[in-house]
Amino acid sequence: MESQTLKNKQSELEQSKNKFLDLSNDQLIEMYKKMLLIRRFEERCAQEYGKGKIAGFCHLYIGQEAVAVGTIQALNKEDYIYASYRDHGQALARGLDPKKIMAELFGKFTGTTKGVGGSMHLIDADKNFMGGYGIVGGHIPLAAGAAFTAKYKTTGGVAVCYFGEAAINQGIFFETLNMAQIWKLPVIFIIENNRYGMGTSIKRVFAGEKLYDTANYLDMNRNSFNGMDVLDSYNVMKSAVELARKKSLPTLLEAQTYRFRGHSMSDPATYRTKEEVELEKGNDPISIFLNQLLENKVTTQNNLDEIEIEIKKIVADSVEFAENSEQPPIEFLTENVYTD
Numbered sequence: 001m002e003s004q005t006l007k008n009k010q011s012e013l014e015q016s017k018n019k020f021l022d023l024s025n026d027q028l029i030e031m032y033k034k035m036l037l038i039r040r041f042e043e044r045c046a047q048e049y050g051k052g053k054i055a056g057f058c059h060l061y062i063g064q065e066a067v068a069v070g071t072i073q074a075l076n077k078e079d080y081i082y083a084s085y086r087d088h089g090q091a092l093a094r095g096l097d098p099k100k101i102m103a104e105l106f107g108k109f110t111g112t113t114k115g116v117g118g119s120m121h122l123i124d125a126d127k128n129f130m131g132g133y134g135i136v137g138g139h140i141p142l143a144a145g146a147a148f149t150a151k152y153k154t155t156g157g158v159a160v161c162y163f164g165e166a167a168i169n170q171g172i173f174f175e176t177l178n179m180a181q182i183w184k185l186p187v188i189f190i191i192e193n194n195r196y197g198m199g200t201s202i203k204r205v206f207a208g209e210k211l212y213d214t215a216n217y218l219d220m221n222r223n224s225f226n227g228m229d230v231l232d233s234y235n236v237m238k239s240a241v242e243l244a245r246k247k248s249l250p251t252l253l254e255a256q257t258y259r260f261r262g263h264s265m266s267d268p269a270t271y272r273t274k275e276e277v278e279l280e281k282g283n284d285p286i287s288i289f290l291n292q293l294l295e296n297k298v299t300t301q302n303n304l305d306e307i308e309i310e311i312k313k314i315v316a317d318s319v320e321f322a323e324n325s326e327q328p329p330i331e332f333l334t335e336n337v338y339t340d
């Protein structure tokens with residue numbers, strides 16, 4: 001009986017070890033911090049948008065944090081990242097400076113593109129974060145191009161492209177997948193399936209069952225993962241990265257996720273019920289991870305409370321920095337526009 005209990009204990013221990021894969025406690029805490037940073041940063045974005053401090057399009061990532069944080073955790077510095085216009089999550093997960101991001105959203109000269117790009121066009125080439133893009137599907141071939149460069153120059157780098165499920169009906173998606181497979185490019189395409197485009201359910205516009213099976217006809221490596229579980233995101237991504245880095249092969253991944261807020265800040269959200277949204281909020285990726293960390297004694301409630309304070313300060317500082325930054329000077333309007 002006793003040895004049975006011991007065995008159970010051992011297997012519990014093994015399971016909890018496996019659960020966290022090869023991630024150290026420090027890495028797990030860092031991942032949690034990043035998820036919380038995205039959440040608190042964007043909650044503040046919504047407030048500042050309401051106050052008129054942020055203008056133009058602004059698409060929040062709230063609900064999808066586990067996708068960016070889990071997948072980017074599996075990358076190296078030399079890897080390239082391309083995001084859609086819903087790009088705050090990937091930018092923060094990649095370690096772009098929250099102050100510069102907030103300043104960009106405020107249209108200030110200290111922003112990532114000196115205030116002219118705004119929410120949809122965050123970029124930091126030094127971090128190989130190659131930008132957010134506003135044209136649905138338009139950035140998919142750019143990532144394949146970066147993967148081609150990495151292969152040609154034998155840097156060992158991998159390129160990753162994030163886009164929503166509505167982008168897979170764009171012709172460029174299929175064209176790029178084909179080129180990636182025929183040229184054996186080290187690229188990972190990640191469909192963030194949050195189930196809706198601007199207001200259309202994917203079920204109404206996609207004839208297949210599994211989105212990632214669109215790579216089937218090319219015999220391309222493909223998989224899906226639970227995009228509300230940061231560990232699943234990391235684990236599945238890790239295998240795709242290994243395949244790209246070691247064998248120079250592309251992969252199509254589908255993250256099953258859900259956005260808790262509207263499509264953009266101006267979305268009346270009449271296309272889904274409040275009950276559905278409430279139900280999905282029960283699957284909050286941050287709460288799921290927090291419980292995993294507490295249950296497995298990776299951290300304590302006290303530490304988590306301290307993290308909350310630390311993150312709130314980072315966000316408050318970013319707003320203060322953005323507020324106090326200068327507007328771009330008027331001459332900057334025509335800079336980088338005309339050439340002699």
Ligand SMILES: Cc1ncc(C[n+]2csc(CCOP(=O)(O)OP(=O)(O)O)c2C)c(N)n1
Pocket residue numbers: 084086134135136137163164165166167192194196197198263
């Ligand atoms: C080529 C093109 N067509 C239409 C639009 C307008 N548009 C902006 S976002 C969007 C829906 C995209 O949904 P999805 O790909 O699922 O991404 P999500 O917003 O859910 O992250 C559309 C149709 C656009 N930006 N580009």
Ligand SMILES: [Mg+2]
Pocket residue numbers: 164165166192193194195196197
């Ligand atoms: Mg979508």
